[in-house]
Amino acid sequence: MALNAITKHLKLLERAGLIERERRGREVFISLRPEGLRLVADWVHEYERFWNEKLDDFEGYFRQKHRSNK
Amino acid sequence: MSNNKTIEVTVERTITASPGEAFDAWLNPKIPGTPWNMAEKLLLNPTVDGFFFWAIKGTPHYGRFTAVDRPGRIQHTWMSPNTSGLESMVTVTFRAKGKDTLMTLVHAGLPDTDGGRSHEKGWNFFLDGFHSQLAKSGGM
Numbered sequence: 001m002a003l004n005a006i007t008k009h010l011k012l013l014e015r016a017g018l019i020e021r022e023r024r025g026r027e028v029f030i031s032l033r034p035e036g037l038r039l040v041a042d043w044v045h046e047y048e049r050f051w052n053e054k055l056d057d058f059e060g061y062f063r064q065k066h067r068s069n070k
Numbered sequence: 071m072s073n074n075k076t077i078e079v080t081v082e083r084t085i086t087a088s089p090g091e092a093f094d095a096w097l098n099p100k101i102p103g104t105p106w107n108m109a110e111k112l113l114l115n116p117t118v119d120g121f122f123f124w125a126i127k128g129t130p131h132y133g134r135f136t137a138v139d140r141p142g143r144i145q146h147t148w149m150s151p152n153t154s155g156l157e158s159m160v161t162v163t164f165r166a167k168g169k170d171t172l173m174t175l176v177h178a179g180l181p182d183t184d185g186g187r188s189h190e191k192g193w194n195f196f197l198d199g200f201h202s203q204l205a206k207s208g209g210m
Contacts, residue, residue, distance in 0.1 A: 046152065047177050051081040055175060058103025059083040060093070066086040 076156065078178040085171040089141040089164035094170045096144060096162060105131070122146065133160070154181040 010030065013019045022029045085092045097116045099106035106112055109124035116122070120135045129151060137145035145161045158179040171186045191202075 045077060045180065045182070047081055047180055048079045048081070051079060051175055051177060054103045054105065055081050055083045055173065056103070058101065058173075059085055062086045062092070062095070070179050 075182045076158075076179045077182040078176060080177075081175045083173050084167060085164075085173050086169075087171055088169075089166055089171045092164050092173055093141040093144070096164075109153060115149050116144070137161075148177065153179075 010019065011019075014021060017035075018033055020031050020033050022031070072086070087095070095101045096104055097106075098104065099114065101107060101110055106114055106122070106124055109126055110128075111123070111125045113121070113123040116135055116138055118135055118138055118161065120138075122131075122133050124131050131150040133146045133148045134148045135144070137143050140193065143161065143163050145159065148158045148160045149156070150209055156179055158177060161176045161178070164210075165172045165174075
């Protein structure tokens with residue numbers, strides 16, 4: 001990925017409040033701001049979360065069964 | 071809570087089993103990931119017009135099966151305190167995908183309210199407990 005593209009992506013993430021930049025001398029430190037992601041997670045309907053977790057477990061059960069049958 | 075808007079949730083997974091195996095497992099309360107697994111109290115009659123009742127952490131869930139077509143489709147209504155009095159509908163389909171099964175679950179008619187969304191903490195608590203129980207039982 002070109003440096004310009006990375007800069008552009010970082011600016012977008014910063015504008016969305018998902019990362020934070022801190023300049024120390026010549027270096028720029030970038031850190032994650034998880035609160036922003038939490039807001040997105042809150043928006044997901046409880047049942048979307050519920051069924052995703054359920055189907056993960058269901059899928060995992062068969063994957064494990066399939067592996068032990070090999 | 072006077073908002074009548076409803077939403078639909080769709081979740082898909084590929085199951086490493088035939089549609090028939092996945093179908094049978096979905097109706098087996100002993101299999102992790104099924105809604106009936108680890109219920110405190112369970113009544114389950116998976117036939118058309120058969121009812122289910124299950125409760126976990128004191129929360130009751132009721133429904134009536136409207137389609138039980140092995141191996142392709144299971145459909146039932148779903149009511150709980152989280153559906154705010156609405157009779158939502160859960161449709162699960164199982165389609166062959168090579169040797170595996172594409173499983174699609176659609177939960178329609180869910181209330182789209184702030185109240186509904188605010189239950190997140192409660193569900194996370196439930197799911198955390200569910201995972202630790204699974205870990206204790208060796209992931210079975």
